[in-house]
Amino acid sequence: MSEGRDVQHLRKLQLYQSFQLYLRCAQLLSNVPCCLARDLPSRAYFKQARCLLTAGTFIWVILCCYEATVKLLELPIPFFTAVLYVNEMVLNLCITVQTMLRGYSETVRYSQCLERIVTVAATVSSSEWTELLLYLRLRLYWFGIFFTLTSGVGLAVAHLFYGGIWSTLFTMGAYVLPNMLASMSLAQYYAGTVLIYKLQHTVNQQLRTAIGKHRAVRLQEIKHLYLQLDHCVQLMTRSYEVAIVTNVFLAINVTSLLLLEIYQYLQANELQANSIYIVSNVMWLALYICLLLMVLYPCDMIKREQMRFGTILFELSHSGKAATVGEDQMALLRLLTLGRKRIVPTACGLLKLELSSLSSIFVALLSFMIILIQFDSAKLNKRDGRVTAIDQLYTPTNS
Numbered sequence: 001m002s003e004g005r006d007v008q009h010l011r012k013l014q015l016y017q018s019f020q021l022y023l024r025c026a027q028l029l030s031n032v033p034c035c036l037a038r039d040l041p042s043r044a045y046f047k048q049a050r051c052l053l054t055a056g057t058f059i060w061v062i063l064c065c066y067e068a069t070v071k072l073l074e075l076p077i078p079f080f081t082a083v084l085y086v087n088e089m090v091l092n093l094c095i096t097v098q099t100m101l102r103g104y105s106e107t108v109r110y111s112q113c114l115e116r117i118v119t120v121a122a123t124v125s126s127s128e129w130t131e132l133l134l135y136l137r138l139r140l141y142w143f144g145i146f147f148t149l150t151s152g153v154g155l156a157v158a159h160l161f162y163g164g165i166w167s168t169l170f171t172m173g174a175y176v177l178p179n180m181l182a183s184m185s186l187a188q189y190y191a192g193t194v195l196i197y198k199l200q201h202t203v204n205q206q207l208r209t210a211i212g213k214h215r216a217v218r219l220q221e222i223k224h225l226y227l228q229l230d231h232c233v234q235l236m237t238r239s240y241e242v243a244i245v246t247n248v249f250l251a252i253n254v255t256s257l258l259l260l261e262i263y264q265y266l267q268a269n270e271l272q273a274n275s276i277y278i279v280s281n282v283m284w285l286a287l288y289i290c291l292l293l294m295v296l297y298p299c300d301m302i303k304r305e306q307m308r309f310g311t312i313l314f315e316l317s318h319s320g321k322a323a324t325v326g327e328d329q330m331a332l333l334r335l336l337t338l339g340r341k342r343i344v345p346t347a348c349g350l351l352k353l354e355l356s357s358l359s360s361i362f363v364a365l366l367s368f369m370i371i372l373i374q375f376d377s378a379k380l381n382k383r384d385g386r387v388t389a390i391d392q393l394y395t396p397t398n399s
Contacts, residue, residue, distance in 0.1 A: 011121040011129060012114070018133040019191070022140065030054040030103035031184045033110050054100055057177060061096045064173030065089040078375040081260075084253055084368070091250040092178035098243050099181040106239050113192065113235045116228040120199045123206070123225060132198050136191055143290070147183050150283045151176050157280040162394040170394075179287070182247050186294050189240045192232070193298035200229050200305040207312050226309060233302060233345060241347035244295055248351055251288040252361060256368035258285050261390065263373065292361065299345065299353035 016023070026032040028050055072085045121129055158171035203225045206218075258281045265278060345353045 007122040008118045010126075011124075012118045014129065014133060015114075015118070015121075018137050019140075022187075026184055026188070027103070028053055029057065029181060029184065030100040031181060032188070033103055033107040054103075058096065058100060060173045061093060061177055064170055065093045067170070068174050080371060081257075081375055084257055084372075087253050088250065088257065089174065091246060091253065092174065094246055095182045095243065095250065096178045098246065099185045102185065102239070102243070109235050109239045113232050113239075116232045116235075117192070117195055117199070120203070120225050120228050123221075124199070124202055128202065132195070135198075136194055139194070140187055140191060143183075143187065143294075146290070147180070147287060150287050151180065153280050153283055157277055158394075161277055167394055182243070182250075183287075183291065185240070185243050186247065186291055189236060189244070190294040190298060192236050193302060196229050196232050196236075197298055197301045197305060200226075200302060200309070203229065204305060204309050204312060207309065230306070233299075237345045237347065237353065244347040244353075245350055247291060247295075248361065251292055252364050252368065255285060255288055256365055256372060259369055260372045292358070296353060296355050296357060300355045303354060 023032055027046075030050060030053075069086050069089045072082055072089070075082065077085075124132075154176060155168050155171055159165075159168045203222060206225075207222050262278055262281050347353060351357055
């Protein structure tokens with residue numbers, strides 16, 4: 001028993017050390033519970049700095065979103081277009097609040113999910129666990145580079161395209177900070193689901209080799225591991241479902257507006273003069289697509305591995321290796337019933353966490369684009385040479 005606890009402690013320590021830098025940054029931004037890891041800073045000065053940074057960020061985002069909302073309501077643009085721009089500000093504010101509250105309210109679920117992952121990881125060899133952490137760390141590393149590059153280009157465009165420090169600070173508070181918090185939050189979900197997927201794959205491999213005299217005991221252990229991972233998926237879904245749904249709505253909203261702005265510049269034949277701005281929009285589009293795939297793709301892979309678990313059980317139950325009578329066969333049949341459940345997790349009962357949901361998202365995006373282009377054809381939002389509503393937001397016209 002003590003040896004198993006030592007292995008679990010070692011796996012947990014390796015997990016903390018692999019993502020220590022990320023955890024420190026996420027804790028400072030209240031994106032992760034402060035006491036999630038005992039060996040990370042939890043002293044009074046760290047908590048005070050965390051509260052001050054959280055309050056400062058929250059006030060900054062509120063002021064920028066409020067000013068943007070007031071200005072957008074005053075712009076001469078179609079009502080539906082104005083609503084989408086205002087929705088973007090409101091959703092950015094909601095995401096900021098949700099991600100910061102999670103750092104204070106989700107400590108129990110974080111701990112429960114972590115304990116279950118470590119329990120399953122204890123059955124994995126040290127080399128496999130190290131390779132898994134390296135694989136995940138590299139994935140998050142490249143995603144961090146891409147998001148940093150996207151944010152940097154967005155801030156550079158605000159500074160060069162519109163001019164002034166205020167434009168840069170306004171863009172940082174109204175757009176970049178909320179997206180940074182959302183990305184950090186979804187990166188946690190991505191890391192957790194990838195860990196569950198990889199561990200479920202390992203459990204499936206162990207199931208294939210569960211033969212011999214002690215097969216019934218081994219099957220019960222595998223059943224326990226399967227239940228631990230399944231419970232992990234449920235915990236993570238409940239913890240992140242509001243953030244996932246909000247981010248999906250924001251992605252549909254913002255993507256439609258970014259495509260509209262690109263369309264407006266192309267219609268105005270100002271591609272060369274505004275090529276930097278268009279490149280920035282394309283990078284933000286890529287970021288939102290990446291965030292969607294970070295949520296849906298690993299969930300879809302977990303579902304496939306769970307279905308594969310049931311398939312392996314079905315094959316074993318009909319093979320010559322299975323006992324015809326006895327406890328071994330009964331355990332196998334109970335696992336078969338458990339493994340063939342096809343329950344797709346949903347976020348808030350609205351969004352199925354699988355790749356097929358992309359079709360519904362695409363349909364909603366296409367509907368928004370058709371409406372926006374029809375409104376744009378009326379030339380209601382063209383004034384004093386401004387091409388898009390964002391041009392008027394940064395450089396308002398005088399009545």
